[in-house]
Amino acid sequence: MDPRPPIRLALVDDHKMLLGALTEWIRNAASDIEMVAAVTTWPELLTHPEFPVDVVLLDLDLKDNIPISVKLSMLKSTGVKTVLMSTYSEPNVVREALAAGALGYLVKSEDASMIVDALRSAYRGESYISAELDLALNAGDIGGAPRLSAQERRVMALYGGGEPVKTVAYELGISEETAKSYLKRIREKYRVAGFDVGTKVALRRRAIQDGILLQTD
Secondary structure (H helix, E strand, C coil): CCCCCEEEEEEEEECCCHHHHHHHHHHCCCCCCEEEECCHHHHHHHHHCCCCCCCCEEECCCCCCCCCHHHHHHHHHHCCCEEEEECCHHHHHHHHHHHCCCCEECCCCCHHHHHHHHCCCCCCCCCCCHHHHHHHHHHHHHHHHCCCCHHHHHHHHHHHHCCCHHHHHHHHHHHHHHHHHHHHHHHHHHHHHCCEEEEEEHHHHHHHCCCCCCCCC
């Protein structure tokens, strides 16, 4: 049996305390992610012996005056996928970062369990932005069904189909806490779009209406 090699991750954040906490947390939370570099500056990343890595979790707010678009294009040219994290979620900044090639964007107030999900998505070449940002970016689209990520759709289909949270988590290989976080995000996205899916029945009805769940009555 040939297990897939772990995702080689580098972390860049100028807050040493956060760097240490994230390093520790990711090491314990995901056996398929190997933290090979944790540095506080952009030059340290580029000169690190493990660089280029598979994915970089990069703080947007490094105070080095190098435009984020320059960093992203450099990482892209070396085949590195990038997930950005920031303390703020200005929609224009997010749009620019995604347009410049970032595959993920997380706000630092986001649940830590979402970080691992974002890193795995980026590794697969899929984009991932936090619920908070998704709402900000799509605030003008009120009226239609909100955009859900593939994993959110899976959670909604299983939970709406009658599975308890514990089973949803088991089926998708995620923790119960992460499954709950997904449900919270789904409900929040629908709430902003003008739909109340606060109960399991309402969520099921909405999942059927939006084609996420097939009606089997």
